[in-house]
Amino acid sequence: MTRTTPARPVSVEAVFPELAPYRARTTRLHPRPGRPGIRDSHIGGPMLWPADEPWPLCREPHRRETEGYAPEEIRGARAAGAWPPSRPWPTEETAADGGPAPFMGLAQLFRRDIPGLACGPDGADLVQLFRCPFTHGPYMERRYHLRRRQAARTERAEHFLAAPPRTPLLRWEDELPEPCVLHPEEVDTYPWAEDDTLPPSLIARIDAWDDAQAAEHGSDAPNYQYDLSIPPGWRVGGYPSWASTGPMAVTCAPCGMPMELLLTADGCETDGGSHSWAPREDRDPLLKGKASIRGGVSVTRPTRLRFGRDRDLHVFVCPKVPGHAPRWVLA
Known part of the structure; x- marks a missing residue:
């Protein structure tokens, strides 16, 4: 059975056209027992x-x-x-x-x-x-x-x-x-918006938009970090999330090159803030929001694994010399 990510609550590039050059693809793995x-x-x-x-x-x-x-x-x-x-x-x-x-x-x-x-x-x-x-x-x-x-x-x-x-x-x-x-699915992804991951003026606009959405719609408001940028769960490629540590530079020890994200391992496929990413096939069409997610732990924590204190494990590799040692970052 395939897994299909619902359309984002809003079109991120319609709100922030400056993000178009940063658009990348990530493959959600959608593990299920x-x-x-x-x-x-x-x-x-x-x-x-x-x-x-x-x-x-x-x-x-x-x-x-x-x-x-x-x-x-x-x-x-x-x-x-x-x-x-x-x-x-x-x-x-x-x-x-x-x-x-x-x-x-x-x-x-x-x-x-x-x-x-x-x-x-x-x-x-x-x-x-x-x-x-x-x-x-x-x-x-x-x-x-x-x-x-x-x-x-x-x-x-x-x-x-x-x-x-x-x-x-x-x-x-x-x-x-x-x-x-696994049920691999490619989706669009955008950088984590903090520190120098994006131009400061764009990050300021994103933060202001998040605040305005929360003031108007309350707890159900769409949020850039949770709903528009990086999906939760196991994924290949794309951008790393930095929810726990804040952005950091990851360089290859032997050659000093900036490393690339190979894959991300995550203990949770969805949580209170990221439930909009739950696939259509795992939802009750008669319900909305987090309440619509069906399948219990087999959908929310299918692998039963945990990384750190419920963090993402990012595996980085050297793009210049693939044989150089990888780096492991909990974020």
């Missing part, structure tokens, strides 16, 4: 991984854990609409005491499904995203891993890994991604 296979683009499904290739391990020191949640019990609790029981951490589990920990697969994206996905080194057209299931350091930081491959070459492997290594327990329930199929 399902049963993806290893050759599918997905979130939380099985990775296309040659059996003779070592699974990625996080070898950095991480926090010792004392309790956690079993993946099987997490899935059972989700199906029952309940919360899983926590368990004491096994004493023999070396990963919980700083040893190497297997990364957990979060997403797999093929360019054949998502044409807007930027090519990687040597024309790599398959992106695989991983996260360490443990936290690191006193600020409970996370570690991510990005693998970019040539899909056709990878698919020619003789055998594929049946099941990746995993830890017996996860520290939080939202570490375990719900397997989701």
Whole structure:
């Protein structure tokens, strides 16, 4: 089933013609719980991984854990609409005491499904995203891993890994991604309006327009940041959102080039401020606004993942040398 973003409450370029040169395309992934296979683009499904290739391990020191949640019990609790029981951490589990920990697969994206996905080194057209299931350091930081491959070459492997290594327990329930199929859709997007992301005079006009809309229409008023610029949820390309941190310069450490946004991972597909982006297929046509959204958590938080304190995880890559290390920004 396709997913279709409703028309914006107002035409942003009709209100702000100066935004036309900034118009870009982003691909909303629209994850929904399902049963993806290893050759599918997905979130939380099985990775296309040659059996003779070592699974990625996080070898950095991480926090010792004392309790956690079993993946099987997490899935059972989700199906029952309940919360899983926590368990004491096994004493023999070396990963919980700083040893190497297997990364957990979060997403797999093929360019054949998502044409807007930027090519990687040597024309790599398959992106695989991983996260360490443990936290690191006193600020409970996370570690991510990005693998970019040539899909056709990878698919020619003789055998594929049946099941990746995993830890017996996860520290939080939202570490375990719900397997989701994707419904890619390209939409227009415009920059976040703050600091130097746009000319100061234009940002001032946008702020004044937001204030006027709120004064006239109250809480249901359209808002540039929430309704007209950047859609919520998982997406490829386009502009980063900066709701939590404010805009920041992201440069490549080896060469100093400004980096480009490869993809954004988001724990929520819609919230109180961004509900206008909810697809038509997930709405009750007899209702309006947030009340019209159907499907519950499978629509609002389909992947069950969380990034930071409900932030966006932006994955940036170097446009000059695709092989340079990516950067991970929570915003």
